[in-house]
Amino acid sequence: MPEHDDVVSPELVLVSSPEVADRARSDLPDYEREYDAWASHARIAVAEAAAEQQRRERRFMVGAVTFTTLMALNAVAPVLLFLVFR
Secondary structure, three states: OOOOOOOOOHHHHHHOOHHHHHHHHHHOOOHHHHHHHHHHHHHHHHHHHHHHHHHHHHHHHHHHHHHHHHHHHHHHHHHHHHHHOO
16 A cells, blocks of 8 residues: 555554554644643633623622612601601
């Protein structure tokens, strides 16, 4: 079987000489390094999304407490004014 410089088919690598198979394996992309880079980017993206979610929840909580305080004062103020100016 003639050995070509460009082995494209996986079946041809299976039946070719060990040198050609080793060269074909060395030409494969480094999936472990690519996965590590992708996982690193994914972790950063998830951490950023979680931080943004916490900022939103904090902002919402401040608004909710402010609104509740103002509404409580709105309910108590007329009674206090009535008692003071009676």
